[in-house]
Amino acid sequence: xxxxxxxxxxxxxxxxxxxxxxxxxxxxxxxxxxxxxxxxxxxxxxxxxxxxxxxxxxxxxxxxxxxxxxxxxxxxxxxxxxxxxxxxxxxxxxxxxxxxxxxxxxxxxxxxxxxxxxxxxxxxxxxxxxxxxxxxxxxxxxxxxxxxxxxxxxxxxxxxxxxxxxxxxxxxxxxxxxxxxxxxxxxxxxxxxxxxxxxxxx
Amino acid sequence: xxxxxxxxxxxxxxxxxxxxxxxxxxxxxxxxxxxxxxxxxxxxxxxxxxxxxxxxxxxxxxxxxxxxxxxxxxxxxxxxxxxxxxxxxxxxxxxxxxxxxxxxxxxxxxxxxxxxxxxxxxxxxxxxxxxxxxxxxxxxxxxxxxxxxxxxxxxxxxxxxxxxxxxxxxxxxxxxxxxxxxxxxxxxxxxxxxxxxxxxxx
DNA sequence: ACCTGAACACCGTTCAAGT
DNA sequence: ACCTGAACACCGTTCAAGT
Numbered sequence: 482x483x484x485x486x487x488x489x490x491x492x493x494x495x496x497x498x499x500x501x502x503x504x505x506x507x508x509x510x511x512x513x514x515x516x517x518x519x520x521x522x523x524x525x526x527x528x529x530x531x532x533x534x535x536x537x538x539x540x541x542x543x544x545x546x547x548x549x550x551x552x553x554x555x556x557x558x559x560x561x562x563x564x565x566x567x568x569x570x571x572x573x574x575x576x577x578x579x580x581x582x583x584x585x586x587x588x589x590x591x592x593x594x595x596x597x598x599x600x601x602x603x604x605x606x607x608x609x610x611x612x613x614x615x616x617x618x619x620x621x622x623x624x625x626x627x628x629x630x631x632x633x634x635x636x637x638x639x640x641x642x643x644x645x646x647x648x649x650x651x652x653x654x655x656x657x658x659x660x661x662x663x664x665x666x667x668x669x670x671x672x673x674x675x676x677x678x679x680x681x682x683x
Numbered sequence: 684x685x686x687x688x689x690x691x692x693x694x695x696x697x698x699x700x701x702x703x704x705x706x707x708x709x710x711x712x713x714x715x716x717x718x719x720x721x722x723x724x725x726x727x728x729x730x731x732x733x734x735x736x737x738x739x740x741x742x743x744x745x746x747x748x749x750x751x752x753x754x755x756x757x758x759x760x761x762x763x764x765x766x767x768x769x770x771x772x773x774x775x776x777x778x779x780x781x782x783x784x785x786x787x788x789x790x791x792x793x794x795x796x797x798x799x800x801x802x803x804x805x806x807x808x809x810x811x812x813x814x815x816x817x818x819x820x821x822x823x824x825x826x827x828x829x830x831x832x833x834x835x836x837x838x839x840x841x842x843x844x845x846x847x848x849x850x851x852x853x854x855x856x857x858x859x860x861x862x863x864x865x866x867x868x869x870x871x872x873x874x875x876x877x878x879x880x881x882x883x884x885x
Numbered sequence: 886a887c888c889t890g891a892a893c894a895c896c897g898t899t900c901a902a903g904t
Numbered sequence: 905a906c907c908t909g910a911a912c913a914c915c916g917t918t919c920a921a922g923t
Contacts, residue, residue, distance in 0.1 A: 496906085513799045517896065528908050530899080539897070587798075595793065596857055597715045610859055637872030640854075640865045641847070644873055648850025652842075655798055657812055663842045670839030671846055678880025698887085719915065730889050732918080737887095741916070 497535040499525040514592040550593045551609035557582050568624035576646045583650035630679050645675050699737040701727040716794040752795045753811035759784050770826035778848045785852035832881050
């Protein structure tokens with residue numbers, strides 16, 4: 482069994498996890514992933530050299546955080562799709578869950594999509610991003626089978642959806658979609674416009 | 684008249700501009716805006732303290748770079764719209780020019796949209812971003828007057844277009860829209876889907 | 886008015902040495 | 905096996921002092 486994360490004990494039960502948790506907390510607190518590794522160590526109650534027993538360098542820790550971020554996002558999306566609504570409603574709900582995830586975790590979301598950070602395990606990250614894309618793809622395929630969405634190469638439709646949602650997420654995170662600039666409910670109307678492009682006429 | 688940027692002369696004619704140029708070159712070279720101010724000074728041939736005569740801190744220089752970036756993007760968009768094509772073709776062409784700008788200047792584009800960097804002059808930046816949005820808005824309004832685009836609040840349509848294009852730009856910059864992952868011509872098909880959502884039936 | 890050099894308080898990373 | 909302390913080569917920023 483694992484103890485809870487305590488401050489400054491003996492040998493420190495699970496330093497690796499404690500470092501990740503401390504870093505996640507700092508990313509949330511500072512709204513930036515430009516924390517210092519030394520402060521992560523400080524918060525975990527160890528010397529500044531200790532993290533190097535668990536991560537080869539700072540980039541590796543950032544990479545791990547991004548991985549955790551994709552897992553969190555994946556959980557949110559699955560939760561949003563766990564219902565009996567129509568495919569178009571599910572698409573809207575999933576999109577809103579995605580956008581909300583970004584707005585709740587802006588710095589983490591930035592980290593997940595910034596090549597600067599974890600250049601080392603970039604391949605790994607792309608796989609995680611693709612998992613997100615696959616959720617979208619299977620939803621779109623379901624809609625196509627039901628005759629709701631247009632019968633086009635599904636990968637193209639998925640790229641359109643993902644790009645729009647990613648764009649809405651980033652712009653709203655940066656405060657560039659405020660009502661006074663862009664009208665009321667910009668996210669709803671953007672998603673509506675997308676749906677109208679995706680759906681067949683009835 | 685202004686001399687060209689030379690290396691290590693007298694008092695240095697126009698250090699401010701030389702610093703900006705050096706920084707822009709480094710952003711392009713490293714594909715990252717995580718350069719050091721000391722190296723910018725080095726490349727401009729001055730001491731590491733000299734930049735502080737022209738910028739209060741590093742963030743101010745980053746802010747200036749972002750401003751230059753928005754100006755460059757604005758030039759590209761204006762060039763793309765300087766023709767006699769139909770509004771829907773102009774929208775496609777402008778979108779492609781926008782996406783290409785990001786892919787040619789990925790680190791600069793990242794910088795332009797990252798809150799981390801120039802927290803000081805954030806307001807200034809938002810204005811620049813809004814200028815970009817306004818180009819889109821007036822194009823959409825023109826299309827509405829011609830009865831090509833749907834008669835909806837134009838700000839919502841503009842938010843949809845900008846978000847999609849921003850998303851396509853970032854994802855393609857990060858190499859997440861490669862054909863093997865997302866099918867051929869993901870950008871074209873995404874833009875097509877958008878247009879179909881925007882346009883009235885004929 | 887503009888720039889330099891030394892100085893301060895930090896980093897990331899390494900490595901001998903400790904438990 | 906895991907962690908510490910000192911050390912190295914850097915940063916960003918400040919400030920007296922130079923031209």
